[in-house]
Amino acid sequence: MRLRTLIIGLGLLGNTLAWAQQSPQSKADKFFYEYSFEEAIAEYHKETAKGPLSLTQIRNLAESYEKMGNKNEALLLYKDLFQRDSTLSNFYVNKMLNLDLQTTGSEQQARQFLTSHPDVFTNEVKANALFNYEVRLEEPDADSQLRIFNIAANSAQLDFAPAFFGENLLFTSSRSQDTKDTYFPTGESFLDLFIGKVQADGSVTNAVPYSVVEDFRFHQATPYYASSLNKLFYIRSNEKNGRLAFDDNGKNALALGASDFQDQFTFLMRDLSTSFYYPFFDEDTEKLFFVAEFDDSFGGTDIYFVYTNNGQIMSAPVNLGPKINSPANEISPFIIDSSLYFASDVFYGYGGMDIYKSD
Template sequence: MHVKKIFSTQLIFFFGAMVCLAQGKKSKGDAYFFQYEYKAAIEAYEQDMGKGTLTEQQFLNLADSYFKNNDFEKASEVYLKLYEKDSLLGNHHLNKMMQSLLKVSGEGKNDTLLTAMSSKFRKEFLENFDFNTQILSKKEEDEALDFQIFNLKSNSPQSDFAPSFYEDQLLFSSGRSLDKRNIYSPAGESYLNIFKAKSRKDGQISADVQPFTEINDSDYHKATPYYAKGLKGIFYVLSNTENGNLAFDDNGKNALAIGMQLPDGTFRLLLKDLSTSFYYPFYDEKSERLYFSANFKDSYGGTDIYYVYTNRGQIMSAPINLGPRINSPGNEIAPFIFENSFYFSSDVFYGLGGMDVYKSNLEDDTFSIPVNLGEGINSSYDDFGFIMRNEGDGLLGYFSSNRAGGKGKDDLYGFKVDEKPGLKTLALRGKITTLKGDTGVEKAVVRLLNENGGLLAETYTDDEGNYRIEIPWEKEVVLESSKERYSFFRKKFSEEELNALENTKYNFTVSNYDVLVEEKEDQTVIKLKKFFFGRNSYKLTPEIETELDKVAAFIESFPAAQLRIETYTDSRGGSSTNFRLTQNRSDTMKKYLLKKGVPESNILFSVGYGENKILNNCTNGVYCLEMLHQQNQRSLFVILNHNLLFD
């Protein structure tokens, strides 16, 4: 079995009469299909189809066989027939159907079908799709990196793929022949083996390519190595065997396991399931996670990327799926982490073609939207198995591809580049809280606008007030956030500010209207601490100014609010004197607010009511304690349009 992509590889195909699908009939095609003999499976299935004995599942197997055999026209026809029946097509096969249709009819001709299918896909997938479609169409020449990509001279006519750094050498997988080795018939090559060669300063490898003998010998597949320098161990995949012979599941399928070879010769079989193949192990020294690809039944598509926790390579947890931000309805393989960026390959249909390499940034144990690396590393063919390291003043990396001009089925390619490849994006993330900073604001809308006010992207905060929004790179953006009964937030970012925010959070606060107001005397007023003017004075004290600053902040948060300033005094003194005193107090507070930047249009009235509205029995001639008189000394900032603010 070939473990590269792993699945490499209009509608005018004529089946004759309508296909008649039978119930539960066996077919020789099944055995061929599970042994990856797709040409033979096609012949057997087509014979059974002519007899009318093909089951729906076998019809789907036939479509997959066409697909694997690169007969995309026939594959698309069968997938479409099954799609119209709304039967067995899950998201993984919808991805294959779209791949086939794009191969046959080209881009831009299947928008109607994709729109009809969109309800079947998860939100994350649709976001990834929209983002990559947008960024791949935005070709800015001044952002293009100068790649030096070269074919390795030591490639063979067979498949050479899955490069891995090993001290001063390069490890890779190959189907090149060795003496006394069996031939793996589906690929027409030797069973895969791991080889090594010395790395040269120019990025090429030596012509003296040798089998990698530091791992146990086997007559069957050994492939996709990864050298964990800290453990000095080699992770790799190998064929499931029992007593030296291939082991098969009930369907006659032979799968791949993951093992680890240590320098002392100890071999550990880490992951094995007769019905599940494991691919492309990658060990992250920092987290001690072992990443890999597998085709478990609970995947989001075909082959997904998972990880397990380890203790120096010993498995310590069940496999954990990376989730729908990374895994798609397609196949995801070949995980690799470099400087906080997560690279992998996927054959999701919106790429440049076949398998493409994608990059996602690691953010507090979450992933940013995976971005296609674009032309250069990626092509219209299969590009996969990407690795990279610092070398001199730049970066040296390798990947595999079956693009035109190679020497074999898959070739190893090297590249040199000055900085990390990948189309530049802008990601803003953080948390929105209320003014006290202790309560997250859930379901607030967050928008990014361009310098002309055009909407670039929109999202909502989660239950804890966290947001994340990502777009193709812009030199200037405006961040806006709003939620009913909360203050509106707006911030413009320059290019310098955006660069400074890379890999950091941008948190901000908003005001909750209902927390800042209260009901008093049958009116909605701004909530303030009670304050007092001096006896017979309208001079502002620092305590009064502190409360007035809260009023100014309220208007800044809710600029549509219209106020009436009301001031009252107690019954002591003459009534006309009290009217003048309270009017002066209201006017003084208004002048302070205007000086603080509150627009005059927000303060419709400033009124002194004197002793006209006594709240208790302390009227003229009644003896009262000072604290009772103070109950009548008050200022209110009444919100006149309270009932209209959020209509």
């Protein structure tokens, strides 16, 4: 398969879509777990007047500043946590280094950190970091440069996770619809599947909701069409009797399944406490790749695969390992010409979500 046009739309599902209804210990915690980050910041500062915040609360405050775009305050708090919390996970150490890159525009601090704290990250993470730092020093190949352009199908809301579907493009969007309620944490509509026509110049036009699959009030997202199976893989919110379904801790997670365009959505992976994202079906090996955060995760979300037979799962999930997965979030796996492409917000990138390739 040859890639004529690469259509990019990266959006990190995770904290955004896995709706948590926690039982917080303070008013500030309540705001944080309800994604009201501005109010959480104000309340955490009020609580500091009454006594010191716990390490978890300092981490929540750092994340709140990060979500509100105040990278400098978030960075200071993550650095403070690193000094004070010997159990701070590498996921948050990665956040600290990533924010340092974004605020200074220099990778020097991360390089020094790898030297001065050689035991924090695994050998695979350090090797990948040094390799990527060296790649940046190379002169780019003029023949390999991509042209990036916006498309008419984009909206003012979230538009991401594109997948080719014949001469069309399926994608995910939070644009408003009469059939969808507002998703409280984002203030926009619950996500849904859309379809647009791919034109000869790579543009996408006439985007409309994809009405062939079963109507659903809550999230439907990250589609992938497997032509050999004539099945559409995608994710959706866990629900029961028309209402969101929560686990014992008040979390609503995302399930992964498929549609054959005839029957209802068939669940393939479903757990009330674990969300699944970004399915990709490799036609050659019949492996179904996806993203999740299990107990064996190397950081945030990792990329996994399962063996299948005619689209039915035949094995336990297999983690792609530390050469691919990192202390950060890995998402959006896609294989073309025997190379794996994916996105990651690991600290040795350019900041935020970057696209990576592995042979």
